[in-house]
Amino acid sequence: MAFFIRREADDWFKELQKNELIRTQFDLYYLFFLKGISKLDRNPKMKSSDALKELIEYFPSEYDGSKNIIVGLLVNTELKRLGIPFDHKENVQKKYNKIVEPESQSKLTSKGFVLMNDYASKGYELFNQELGNKSASLAPEFLINAFRNLNEEFQDNYN
Amino acid sequence: MEDISSKVLKSTIENIVAKHNQSDQLAHQLNLWLDSLINGSEDIDSKEDVWDRLETILNEIELNNGN
Amino acid sequence: MEIKLKGWSSEGFRCPDANIDLSHNNGAYDLSFIQMPNGTGKTTTLLLLKACLSGNISNWSADDIYQLKKKNHPINDGKFTINLLVNNEVLSIELVVDFREKEVSFWTISPQGGGRQRGWIIPNQLARFLNDEFIKLFIFDGELADKLLNNDYDEASKAIDALFQLYLLDEIKDRLSEYWDEKTKDVPRKSQQAITQQKNKLSDLKELKTQLESKYKTAKDRILKNENRIEEIKEEVNRRITEVEEFRKDYNDALSSLGNIKGKITNKSQLAFQSLRNPAYIHENITNSLVNSKNNLDSLKLPANTSKQFFEELADEEICICGRPIGDDERKEIINKSEYYLSNDIAGYLNAFKSEVSSLQSESFDQDALENELDSLSELLDERDKLEGKMRHIQNKLKDRGDEKLKELEKEQVKLEQENDSLEELIKKFESDTETNPLKTKNISIIKDEIKRIDEEIKIISGKVDLKNKIDLLQDILSQVKLISKEELKVKILEKFRERVVNTLEHNPLLVESIDGAIKLENQQSGASVGQTLSIAYCFLTTLLQWGTHSFPLVVDSPAGPLDLAVRRQVAKIIPKLTDQFVAFTISSERQGFVDDIKARSDKSIRSLTVLRKSDYSNKLVEELKPNVVHNSTDGYVIDDEEFFNQIDIEEEQ
Numbered sequence: 011m012a013f014f015i016r017r018e019a020d021d022w023f024k025e026l027q028k029n030e031l032i033r034t035q036f037d038l039y040y041l042f043f044l045k046g047i048s049k050l051d052r053n054p055k056m057k058s059s060d061a062l063k064e065l066i067e068y069f070p071s072e073y074d075g076s077k078n079i080i081v082g083l084l085v086n087t088e089l090k091r092l093g094i095p096f097d098h099k100e101n102v103q104k105k106y107n108k109i110v111e112p113e114s115q116s117k118l119t120s121k122g123f124v125l126m127n128d129y130a131s132k133g134y135e136l137f138n139q140e141l142g143n144k145s146a147s148l149a150p151e152f153l154i155n156a157f158r159n160l161n162e163e164f165q166d167n168y169n
Numbered sequence: 170m171e172d173i174s175s176k177v178l179k180s181t182i183e184n185i186v187a188k189h190n191q192s193d194q195l196a197h198q199l200n201l202w203l204d205s206l207i208n209g210s211e212d213i214d215s216k217e218d219v220w221d222r223l224e225t226i227l228n229e230i231e232l233n234n235g236n
Numbered sequence: 237m238e239i240k241l242k243g244w245s246s247e248g249f250r251c252p253d254a255n256i257d258l259s260h261n262n263g264a265y266d267l268s269f270i271q272m273p274n275g276t277g278k279t280t281t282l283l284l285l286k287a288c289l290s291g292n293i294s295n296w297s298a299d300d301i302y303q304l305k306k307k308n309h310p311i312n313d314g315k316f317t318i319n320l321l322v323n324n325e326v327l328s329i330e331l332v333v334d335f336r337e338k339e340v341s342f343w344t345i346s347p348q349g350g351g352r353q354r355g356w357i358i359p360n361q362l363a364r365f366l367n368d369e370f371i372k373l374f375i376f377d378g379e380l381a382d383k384l385l386n387n388d389y390d391e392a393s394k395a396i397d398a399l400f401q402l403y404l405l406d407e408i409k410d411r412l413s414e415y416w417d418e419k420t421k422d423v424p425r426k427s428q429q430a431i432t433q434q435k436n437k438l439s440d441l442k443e444l445k446t447q448l449e450s451k452y453k454t455a456k457d458r459i460l461k462n463e464n465r466i467e468e469i470k471e472e473v474n475r476r477i478t479e480v481e482e483f484r485k486d487y488n489d490a491l492s493s494l495g496n497i498k499g500k501i502t503n504k505s506q507l508a509f510q511s512l513r514n515p516a517y518i519h520e521n522i523t524n525s526l527v528n529s530k531n532n533l534d535s536l537k538l539p540a541n542t543s544k545q546f547f548e549e550l551a552d553e554e555i556c557i558c559g560r561p562i563g564d565d566e567r568k569e570i571i572n573k574s575e576y577y578l579s580n581d582i583a584g585y586l587n588a589f590k591s592e593v594s595s596l597q598s599e600s601f602d603q604d605a606l607e608n609e610l611d612s613l614s615e616l617l618d619e620r621d622k623l624e625g626k627m628r629h630i631q632n633k634l635k636d637r638g639d640e641k642l643k644e645l646e647k648e649q650v651k652l653e654q655e656n657d658s659l660e661e662l663i664k665k666f667e668s669d670t671e672t673n674p675l676k677t678k679n680i681s682i683i684k685d686e687i688k689r690i691d692e693e694i695k696i697i698s699g700k701v702d703l704k705n706k707i708d709l710l711q712d713i714l715s716q717v718k719l720i721s722k723e724e725l726k727v728k729i730l731e732k733f734r735e736r737v738v739n740t741l742e743h744n745p746l747l748v749e750s751i752d753g754a755i756k757l758e759n760q761q762s763g764a765s766v767g768q769t770l771s772i773a774y775c776f777l778t779t780l781l782q783w784g785t786h787s788f789p790l791v792v793d794s795p796a797g798p799l800d801l802a803v804r805r806q807v808a809k810i811i812p813k814l815t816d817q818f819v820a821f822t823i824s825s826e827r828q829g830f831v832d833d834i835k836a837r838s839d840k841s842i843r844s845l846t847v848l849r850k851s852d853y854s855n856k857l858v859e860e861l862k863p864n865v866v867h868n869s870t871d872g873y874v875i876d877d878e879e880f881f882n883q884i885d886i887e888e889e890q
Contacts, residue, residue: 017668020664020667020668024660029501030501030502030505031501031502031505032505032509033506033509037509037513040513044515044518047515063668072510072513073513075513075514076513076514076515078585078588078589078592079514079515079516079526079589079592079593079596080515081585081589082526082529082589082593083515083522083525083526085529086525086526086529096528096529096532096536097532097535097536099536099538102532102533102536102538103538106582106585106586107544107582110582110585112581112582112584112585113581117585151617153505153508153509153613154610154613154614154617157508157512157518157606157610158610160518160519161518161519161606164518164519164521164522165519165521168519168521168522168525177721177724177725177728178400178717178721181716181717181720181721181724182713182717184720185713185716185717185720186713189709189713191709191713199713203404223411223412223415226710227703227706227707227710230706230709230710232702232705232706232709
């Protein structure tokens with residue numbers, strides 16, 4: 011199992027990379043993921059190899075300090091999305107068991123990977139709609155807009 | 170089974186196997202197998218045994234093109 | 237292997253119930269004659285004898301079974317037992333029929349084998365001979381004799397196969413075919429042709445891939461080249477502009493500021509991103525949520541001491557920690573519920589998570605700081621845009637002044653940029669064309685996948701082709717072995733056979749030319765006479781039956797029936813020489829010239845029994861006999877009396 015990004019985001023990535031605003035595609039994937047999380051929304055339907063491109067099977071080293079938090083965020087979001095009350099001990103445990111694989115570098119089970127990819131997939135779609143796809147002109151702005159966008163989303167939705 | 174007949178069978182196997190440039194090992198395998206079938210110590214109805222033996226024998230066979 | 241027929245008993249079948257005992261002096265009588273008028277059930281008896289010996293009633297239909305039942309008799313079961321001496325050890329095989337259910341079962345009785353056991357349980361050594369083909373050779377009927385010399389049949393060949401078990405080689409060949417079927421049942425049957433087909437496809441695809449890859453590389457190289465040229469152009473533009481005194485300073489200043497700014501932008505973005513990799517920096521709501529999550533875990537007392545492992549191990553126990561027994565239901569429930577508990581390792585993760593959240597808590601997340609960073613990044617971008625705008629403005633000024641070269645360069649740059657755009661489009665196709673047909677797509681990975689798939693398929697088919705070739709070779713070897721060894725064996729048989737013919741048909745020797753499918757006699761234009769046929773057949777069969785150390789009885793139905801007197805006498809002469817045990821079913825008319833002759837010439841032990849169905853007629857016949865020679869059953873008589881045997885004159889049942 012691995013992290014999969016939406017293929018259509020290639021253009022964005024190329025532009026961003028050209029402008030040295032982003033190092034790896036995983037960084038872009040991460041932004042998409044956050045977007046999906048902010049809306050508590052995911053797209054589980056994009057699974058084919060024409061829609062998705064495989065990235066890597068583990069978090070890049072820059073994320074070592076934050077991957078536990080990211081995975082925890084994923085669990086959190088799932089509990090919220092499914093409306094599972096936090097004080098329901100059994101269900102909380104079950105959810106952790108389902109998503110977290112402590113032995114692996116990524117800390118994710120295959121189901122965990124799938125979930126994360128689904129959120130990222132939705133995040134890409136939302137960004138696409140909201141920020142447009144005029145990649146060339148938006149490259150530098152995209153990053154700023156993306157950050158601001160996320161900031162707003164978490165302000166409004168995630169509490 | 171009469172000694173003469175099994176001798177005949179065995180030598181025939183050896184000759185033919187040699188003719189096909191197959192190994193002595195193969196002839197030996199076949200003869201062993203024939204032996205056990207002849208003296209009834211191996212039941213040909215035991216499919217698993219037969220297939221095991223077959224696989225051994227088949228592995229033994231080398232395909233020299235232009236045989 | 238020495239086999240003798242000690243006798244048999246029959247109860248409940250069409251033939252009269254009878255117990256036929258041929259034992260004599262720890263063995264059996266050398267010659268036994270069982271005189272039964274036609275209709276007394278000889279056919280049934282022989283059928284049952286063969287069935288017991290072969291253990292094979294697979295071709296018996298329910299009707300066939302029912303036909304064996306005694307007529308007009310309220311009987312539901314039939315039992316037929318054959319008694320043998322195998323290498324001087326007793327062995328009996330029982331065939332039991334339930335006429336109501338139309339079912340047949342076998343029982344085997346052997347003191348060495350553990351008494352009476354259900355089933356047809358014959359040691360391998362003997363079982364090899366007890367197959368239908370071989371049994372035909374010693375439970376013999378006249379038809380076979382004809383066929384042995386009839387070129388339309390290959391009974392002689394089959395007889396040899398049966399004796400030497402050459403059929404085993406055929407069975408191995410059959411097993412090989414089955415083996416092949418088994419190995420290929422999931423894979424569609426393809427041949428060398430298919431491999432060629434696939435290989436052609438493969439080479440087409442590889443060709444395609446090479447072409448596309450070359451185009452891809454060309455495109456990429458071109459893009460790079462264009463980009464380099466564009467850079468060159470930009471530099472040249474810069475140079476040209478700075479050559480103009482008027483614009484030099486401003487332009488150079490702008491240029492270096494631009495360089496500066498670009499560096500700052502890169503740094504700032506990377507820094508911004510660095511912190512944003514921790515989601516908590518995106519917005520404090522995230523931090524709050526994570527803190528809530530941590531607090532929840534604490535209040536739920538997670539991770540707890542009890543883990544999934546605990547319950548998994550508990551489920552393995554017989555007794556619960558509370559003292560109660562754990563049965564299958566309890567076990568299932570425990571395992572079910574264990575899913576709701578965390579595994580040990582997740583405990584480790586949760587602790588790490590909680591402590592990282594704690595440190596986030598203590599860190600101050602400065603929303604404003606992020607805002608400021610982004611703002612300044614934005615400003616830098618604006619500045620960059622401005623500078624670029626300024627530079628463009630100067631450029632245009634120069635152009636308007638009529639600097640042709642500048643115009644040219646600009647045009648070239650635009651052209652190259654456009655070219656690069658379309659090349660990028662092309663490259664996208666090579667990378668992510670959605671056309672899935674490997675022969676039509678531009679997507680190189682799809683083609684690579686297809687190449688891999690076909691390669692695998694070829695491997696599988698080749699593997700199978702390889703296997704098939706091996707199997708064919710082995711089957712070929714076995715066929716040849718059978719053929720050649722049979723020829724060699726035939727030579728040896730022929731020798732012995734001829735010897736026997738010469739010895740037994742002293743006065744009228746026939747010359748055996750060869751044995752192919754049938755026995756071929758020399759100088760036989762018109763076919764052999766009945767007598768000759770029988771004699772030859774007997775010689776041949778007994779050659780086989782007495783081969784080497786084996787000895788089988790010869791059981792014949794009406795051995796002399798169709799023969800005229802002269803021939804009978806001829807055949808009668810050879811019979812005693814042929815086998816160790818001869819059992820014949822005869823009718824009264826066969827006595828003359830045959831049975832009588834045999835008895836007269838032979839010094840062997842002889843048994844003469846007469847079997848009659850009970851009737852008014854037979855009742856009367858039997859009345860006059862001493863009781864000790866008459867064995868009575870519900871519907872038949874077995875009369876053990878030489879004189880009676882010789883005198884009785886019933887050909888057909890009365």
